[in-house]
Amino acid sequence: xxxxxxxxxxxxxxxxxxxxxxxxxxxxxxxxxxxxxxxxxxxxxxxxxxxxxxxxxxxxxxxxxxxxxxxxxxxxxxxxxxxxxxxxxxxxxxxxxxxxxxxxxxxxxxxx
Numbered sequence: 001x002x003x004x005x006x007x008x009x010x011x012x013x014x015x016x017x018x019x020x021x022x023x024x025x026x027x028x029x030x031x032x033x034x035x036x037x038x039x040x041x042x043x044x045x046x047x048x049x050x051x052x053x054x055x056x057x058x059x060x061x062x063x064x065x066x067x068x069x070x071x072x073x074x075x076x077x078x079x080x081x082x083x084x085x086x087x088x089x090x091x092x093x094x095x096x097x098x099x100x101x102x103x104x105x106x107x108x109x110x111x112x
Contacts, residue, residue, distance in 0.1 A: 013039040013040070013041045013046070014039060014040045014041070015037055015038070015039055016038050016039065016040045016045070016094060017037070017038040017094050017098070018035065018036070018037050018038075019036045019038070019098055020033075020034075020035055021033070021034045021035070021036065021102070021105075024105060024106075024109055024110070026109040026110060027109070027110060027111070032051060032109065033052040034050065034051055034052070034105065035049075035050045035051075035078060036048075036049055036050075036098060036101050037049075037050070038094050038097050038098060043092075044092060045090070045091050045092070045093060045094050045096070045097035046089060046090050046097065047086050047089045047097050047098075047100075047101050048080065048086075049080070049081045049084055049086055049101065050078045050079060050080055050081060051078070051079055052076055052077070052078055053076070053077050053078075054074065054075070054076055055074070055075050055076075055077060056072050056073070056075075057072060057073050057074075057075060058071075058073075084104065084105065084109075085104070086101060086104060088100075088104075089101055089104070
């Protein structure tokens with residue numbers, strides 16, 4: 001999608017809502033936590049999905065110090081989740097866009 005509209009101006013979408021969903025326990029693996037961002041565009045509402053991921057980092061650079069003394073660090077990061085197709089979500093209200101997103105998540109994660 002081009003970021004320039006027909007007038008040569010930079011196009012944009014307005015973020016109109018951000019929602020954190022309760023953790024979802026899929027039929028496989030660990031529970032998943034999602035954030036749904038709802039955008040207003042052309043009279044409808046579209047969404048972008050992000051997933052919270054936990055990572056553990058340990059320094060990989062050479063050190064004279066004991067590696068155990070340096071230790072590891074746990075982080076949570078928010079990553080864009082394109083594995084779930086939400087391209088069909090274009091609804092007339094924020095609530096309907098959010099409901100449709102949850103419906104797609106349930107269909108793909110709980111009944112796989």
